[in-house]
Structures are given as C-alpha cells and as structure tokens.
Amino acid sequence: RKEVEQDPGPFNVPEGATVAFNCTYSNSASQSFFWYRQDCRKEPKLLMSVYSSGNEDGRFTAQLNRASQYISLLIRDSKLSDSATYLCVVNTNAGKSTFGDGTTLTVKP
C-alpha cells in the first residue's frame, strides 16, 4: 500500500461543474499537506497548502482531517484551464515530501 493514495480518475466534467478529489495518507507523523497541479509534460506547481481549519483560495477549497488521515480538494465552477493532474503531497518533519500518483481532471466545454 502506498503512503499517499489518490483516486487516479480520470474525472471528466463539464465546464461549471463542481468536482472533489480525495487523498489518504498512512504516516501519522505527517506534518504538512499540499495540493500541486501538474500539466502534461510540465513540472508540478504548488496549488495550495492545506491547513487544519480548512482553507479557500478563490474557486478552490482544501480540507484536512487528521483523525481520518484524509485530505480533500474541491473545485467549484470548473474551467477548461483546470484540466490537469492534481497531486496530493504530504510532508514529514524536515520537509521530506511524499507524493500521490495524482488524479487526472478533464474539463469539457
């Protein structure tokens, strides 16, 4: 079993839809959490950090449940430009990062 698991998808949604991605992690010592976005043949780019109280950045909302070791990302009013692979990232102490294999999203007109 991988340390960080994500539903690989693909998720195919129409423009304007709301879509949610889930991620679970197995290391209870994990300290910080992020969502990255990766476009095809490009490098991962930070989308947002995930805080215990939950946080929002425009159309994107991230939630963390430490008890269940579960992270989520919600995208509202999805745009064509949101099409990408979304990577869940978990950091232990000293910054070592473990990545999930990503969830692929395709937004269609």
Add this chain to the structure above:
Amino acid sequence: GAGVSQSPRYKVAKRGQDVALRCDPISGHVSLFWYQQALGQGPEFLTYFQNEAQLDKSGLPSDRFFAERPEGSVSTLKIQRTQQEDSAVYLCASSLGWGDSSNQPQHFGDGTRLSIL
C-alpha cells in the same frame, strides 16, 4: 534566475553509460530535493540536501545513483552504468529550508527527461 533551472532538458544515453544531471536551485534556498517521476505516477523522493549536507538519501534506488551539492547551491545527480529502468523524468526542487521546513512548499524545475536505449 527566478526559478529552479535543470539541465539538460532531454538526455538520451546508451545502456551502460554514465550520465550527470544538473540542478540550479532558487537563490537563497537552503533545501534541495531530487525526485524520479515515471509516466503516470507521482514524483518519487530520491534524496535531500540542506546546504551541502545530504540529510536523506533513502530514496536512491541503487548504489549506481549518487548526488552531491558541494558548495550548497548547484547539485548534480549522477547515474552510473545506466539501465533501461532508469528512464524517467528527474525533477529537482528547492525550498527556503529554514525553521520548520516541513511547512515550506517546494518549487520545481522543468525536469530532465532521461531515455536509456
């Protein structure tokens, strides 16, 4: 430069050859990471430096892989006697690294796409 720079962007080598991949992190970033990403998978951790010190090399798949950062800035990942299974994208990332580095996001370079024939 403004971001993490990696070279070469593409590298083709014959099985058995040695290769060297370079990473130039964001100026002032203390922490530097190397990852290996296979097609359809997330990046897999290889090794981590804080300044010139290699603090974690637990992800290096074999003793053919070696990384260094002698002056605490530019880093080189070397793969000796390459095998076909070494074909992947090699990503370098850096972060500020001071204080509680676990909270600091990493900034990635474009990667080196390595193909072993």
